[in-house]
Amino acid sequence: xxxxxATATPNAFRFLLAWRGVLIPLLLLLYLALFTSTLTPLLQSxxxxxxxxxxxxxxxxxxxxxxxxxxxLSIAAASLIAITAAILVSRPSGADFLPLARSLANLxxxxxPVAVLALAVPAVGFGxxxxxxxxxxxxxxxxxxxxxAGLSQVRPEIKEAAxxxxxxxxxxxxxxxxxLALPVIITGVRLSVIISIGTATIGSTVAAKGLGEVIIAxxxxxxxxxxxxxxxxxALMAMLFDALFQRIESCLSLxxxx
Amino acid sequence: xxxxxxxxxxxxxxxxVDNLNLRVESGQIxxxxxxxxxxxxxxxxxxxxxxEPTSGTVLINGEDIRNQQPEQLRRRIGYAIQGxxxxxxxxxxxxxxxxxxxxxxxxxxxxxRVHELLDLLKMDFDTFAHQYPHRLSGGEQQRIGVARxxxxxxxxxxxxxxxxxxxxxxxxxxxxxxxxxxxMLGITIILVTHDIEEAIRLADQIAVMDGGKLLQAASPRExxxxxxxxxxxxxxxxxxxxxxxxxxxxxxxxxxxTELFELNEDTPSIDAHLTLRxxxxxxxxxxxxxxxxxxxxxATCGAISVQELLSAGGGN
Numbered sequence: 015x016x017x018x019x020a021t022a023t024p025n026a027f028r029f030l031l032a033w034r035g036v037l038i039p040l041l042l043l044l045y046l047a048l049f050t051s052t053l054t055p056l057l058q059s060x061x062x063x064x065x066x067x068x069x070x071x072x073x074x075x076x077x078x079x080x081x082x083x084x085x086x087l088s089i090a091a092a093s094l095i096a097i098t099a100a101i102l103v104s105r106p107s108g109a110d111f112l113p114l115a116r117s118l119a120n121l122x123x124x125x126x127p128v129a130v131l132a133l134a135v136p137a138v139g140f141g142x143x144x145x146x147x148x149x150x151x152x153x154x155x156x157x158x159x160x161x162x163a164g165l166s167q168v169r170p171e172i173k174e175a176a177x178x179x180x181x182x183x184x185x186x187x188x189x190x191x192x193x194l195a196l197p198v199i200i201t202g203v204r205l206s207v208i209i210s211i212g213t214a215t216i217g218s219t220v221a222a223k224g225l226g227e228v229i230i231a232x233x234x235x236x237x238x239x240x241x242x243x244x245x246x247x248x249a250l251m252a253m254l255f256d257a258l259f260q261r262i263e264s265c266l267s268l269x270x271x272x
Numbered sequence: 273x274x275x276x277x278x279x280x281x282x283x284x285x286x287x288x289v290d291n292l293n294l295r296v297e298s299g300q301i302x303x304x305x306x307x308x309x310x311x312x313x314x315x316x317x318x319x320x321x322x323x324e325p326t327s328g329t330v331l332i333n334g335e336d337i338r339n340q341q342p343e344q345l346r347r348r349i350g351y352a353i354q355g356x357x358x359x360x361x362x363x364x365x366x367x368x369x370x371x372x373x374x375x376x377x378x379x380x381x382x383x384x385r386v387h388e389l390l391d392l393l394k395m396d397f398d399t400f401a402h403q404y405p406h407r408l409s410g411g412e413q414q415r416i417g418v419a420r421x422x423x424x425x426x427x428x429x430x431x432x433x434x435x436x437x438x439x440x441x442x443x444x445x446x447x448x449x450x451x452x453x454x455x456m457l458g459i460t461i462i463l464v465t466h467d468i469e470e471a472i473r474l475a476d477q478i479a480v481m482d483g484g485k486l487l488q489a490a491s492p493r494e495x496x497x498x499x500x501x502x503x504x505x506x507x508x509x510x511x512x513x514x515x516x517x518x519x520x521x522x523x524x525x526x527x528x529x530t531e532l533f534e535l536n537e538d539t540p541s542i543d544a545h546l547t548l549r550x551x552x553x554x555x556x557x558x559x560x561x562x563x564x565x566x567x568x569x570x571a572t573c574g575a576i577s578v579q580e581l582l583s584a585g586g587g588n
Contacts, residue, residue, distance in 0.1 A: 175357030178322055178430075179420065180347030181372050193361045 028140035035257030043250040047074040052242065056158075060238040069240050074247060079221035084142060085210045093203055094245045096154045100161035101187065113126070119158040122151035127213050131220050145217025145224075152213055153206035160202025164195030197267040204259035211252045215244070225251075273298050273321065274428065274460060281314050286357050288314045290484040291328070296477060298333075298427070301454060301461045303475035305468060311484040314353035316430050320349045320461065324437055326428065332428065347371055350421030350429030350459075354437045357417060358405040364416050366403040389419040390394060392453060411442040418450065422457070431463040435470065452493040464492070468507055472496070472516055489569045493520055510528075521547035525567055526551075526584060527574035533562045535575060541566045552581050 030037065036073025040252050046053075061067045096119065102108040103115045127148040134144035168191050176190045192199075225244045232240025279292040295300040301320040304312040308542055317323040319330055321342040330337045337345055358367050365386055372382045390397050393415045405413055414434060418574040428526050434450075435519055437445040451474055454461055471478045472492045479489040481502045488495065496517045499505045509516065524544050540566040542554050 119350050149435065171353060172359060174322070175351070175353055176359070178317075178320060178346060178351035178353070178357075180345075180374055181370075182343050185374070190359060190361075239553050 018066065022176040033261065036254060036261060039250045039257065043078075043247065043254060044245055046243070046250070047078060050074060057239040057242070058240065060265075062236055065237050066140060067239050069231065069243055072170045072227070074243075075224075077223070077225050077227060078247065078251065081211070081214055081225045082220060084145055084149065084214050084217060084224055085207060088146045089153050089203065089206050089210055092150050092153035092206060093157050096157035096202075097161050097199065100158050100165065104165045117157070119155045122153075123155040125151065127152050128219075130217060131216065133167060133198070135220050142217070142222040142223040143220035145214060148217070150209045151215060153210055156205040156209070157199070158200040160198045161195065161203075164193055164198030164202075166255075167198070168194045197263050200259060200263050200266065202255065204263070207255050208252050211248060211255060215248055225242075273331075273333060274302075274336075274462065275331040276315070276319075277329045277331065279315065279318060280326050281311075281318060281323060281324045287484050289318070289325075292481075292484075292486045293352065294460060294479055294486060294489055296460060298522045299458045300476040301463065301474050302450070302479060303471035304462065304464045304479050304481060305466065305471045306481035307466060307564075310481045312481050314483070316432055316462060319428075320351060320430055320544040322346075332567055347374055347424060347564045348426055348428075351431075352384050352417045352421040352429065352434050354414075354417075354434065354550075356413075356437070356486050358413055358420070360405055363402050363404055364408070367405065367416055367425050371422060375424055385423060386533045387579045393419050393449070395419075409442075410438050414438060414442075414446060414573075415449075418453075422453075422459075426459065428460045428462070431461060433464055433466070436465075444532060450474065451532075468509070469516075472520065476487060480507060490574060493517065496520070515549050515552075518552060518581065519547045520545070521548050521584065523548060523551050523576055526580045527565050528577065528578055528580065529562070530575050533575045533577065535562065535564055535572075539564045539575075541572070542576070543568070548581055548584060550575050550577070559585070 054067050057067050071079050084136075099115050099119075103112040130148035130151055134147045138144055138147070139214045172190060172194070174187060176186045181189065214224050215226035215229055218224055218230050228240050228244030231244075231246075232244065234239065274294075274296040276292055279294075280287070281287055281289040292315060294302075294310075298326065304315055306312050317326045319337070321337060331469055335520045359370070362370075362396065368386050371387055377385070382480045387397055387399065390400060395412065395415060400408070400412070400416075405416065408416065414437075416540055421431070435446055438446065445505055447470060450461075455499055467476045477489060478492055478495050480503070487502075488496075488500045488504045495504070498515050499508045499513075518553060522544070523542065523546055526548060527544065539561050539562060540554060540558040541549055544565050544567050547555070551563060555561060555578050564572050565574045565575050567573045
């Protein structure tokens with residue numbers, strides 16, 4: 015069936031082209047995580063004599079899973095809080111709290127995650143909790159600011175029309191403001207996710223599970239190969255999620271280029 | 273019937289609308305006209321409670337609008353503003369379906385209504401229903417805005433400068449369509465404009481506002497013949513008044529029997545449904561004091577002379 019083939023091929027090609035930003039990091043990541051040992055000859059020269067070339071104390075898939083869990087949980091919580099706060103302070107009744115909310119979100123970004131870790135350990139002990147707290151605080155600001163920006167760029171005439179044809183305040187918010195602000199909000203979440211993927215590595219200094227373990231092990235034993243493995247995998251994860259969120263953003267804003 | 277009684281709105285120090293009394297009969301178009309900041313939009317928004325009056329009442333069919341939830345009230349009143357009020361993230365279909373869905377119509381009812389409205393506005397369902405607003409021209413967007421306002425079969429429609437952003441040709445065409453639809457559905461329209469031509473073309477009653485006060489409310493003919501001194505006179509235009517007055521009447525009103533004139537093949541002809549203003553323009557252009565008047569089938573049904581026009585276009 016030549017006709018079918020002729021239409022199927024460009025479609026598949028277009029799909030690959032659109033998703034290449036996601037697929038390339040994904041494939042590289044899978045390769046690195048599952049077949050790290052095939053790189054042994056390459057990494058040999060970076061390893062001190064007698065030391066292991068490939069990190070073996072835990073599987074990379076496992077570490078990636080833990081790393082992502084940390085990021086997803088903290089950014090989910092940060093999104094929930096930051097988006098809710100931005101919605102509240104963008105309502106007429108909450109406008110008074112805008113400066114306060116803004117300075118709190120800024121504070122989260124200003125405190126270095128390392129300092130947060132150091133402060134959190136005495137309070138909640140070693141493990142994943144201090145890392146979650148640090149990532150959560152660090153992730154608030156981009157999401158908060160982008161939600162505010164997204165909501166404020168909805169043209170007043172559109173909100174007035176929505177109100178004028180009989181939508182209540184919640185309906186205007188859910189059916190008009192949030193859908194229109196969504197691409198910008200997603201951009202904020204994307205920024206926070208990418209920052210967190212990188213920042214989560216230092217969580218390993220307080221015994222949070224994640225890819226930071228590999229890098230820290232490398233630093234402690236002067237093993238450049240370990241540092242490279244951990245670093246490259248983290249970088250690929252960041253690229254993967256960046257591309258994934260960009261795809262979501264472009265799909266969302268497809269219908270509404272006004 | 274809509275009645276505004278002693279309607280006043282004060283914003284801080286400024287009185288935007290000052291003790292306004294106005295009555296609009298059912299099935300009529302009322303144009304609120306004035307310069308920007310004269311309070312016409314504020315007045316309009318007090319009718320659907322987008323703005324609450326400082327004092328005074330609005331009665332719709334004798335019932336005080338404060339007895340209804342604002343949202344419930346607004347769903348019963350069509351509301352159309354300049355085309356930019358469409359929801360950019362929703363298709364034409366979903367834009368039109370907004371109010372029926374708020375009123376929990378079944379999806380079959382919604383679907384049928386969207387078809388009807390696109391039909392009414394002479395827009396092809398398959399071409400337009402699933403487009404997004406940014407893909408439409410200004411005139412098409414405005415039509416959808418009107419369709420959305422009409423979706424839940426309101427008896428009253430409020431329009432805030434609905435044709436303000438359109439080019440003159442499109443504007444004139446849409447004004448014609450609006451008037452036709454309004455006559456067909458028998459709805460009441462209150463419309464805000466700053467364009468006196470638009471008000472004269474569309475309205476049964478023109479309410480002139482300045483500085484928050486209603487200066488004069490009258491039919492277009494009355495307003496042109498007897499404008500109050502000052503702002504109203506300025507607005508309706510000095511010399512141009514005569515032409516605007518002529519534009520209010522169809523040629524049919526002044527047709528005389530052909531026997532009174534000597535018509536021959538060279539006498540220019542004109543359609544009976546055009547206005548007296550068109551007839552005068554044709555007479556000037558063709559340098560002919562008499563025109564043959566023809567009906568829709570092209571048959572001669574009389575004649576119109578420049579003398580008759582002179583008697584109709586004058587002041588008192």
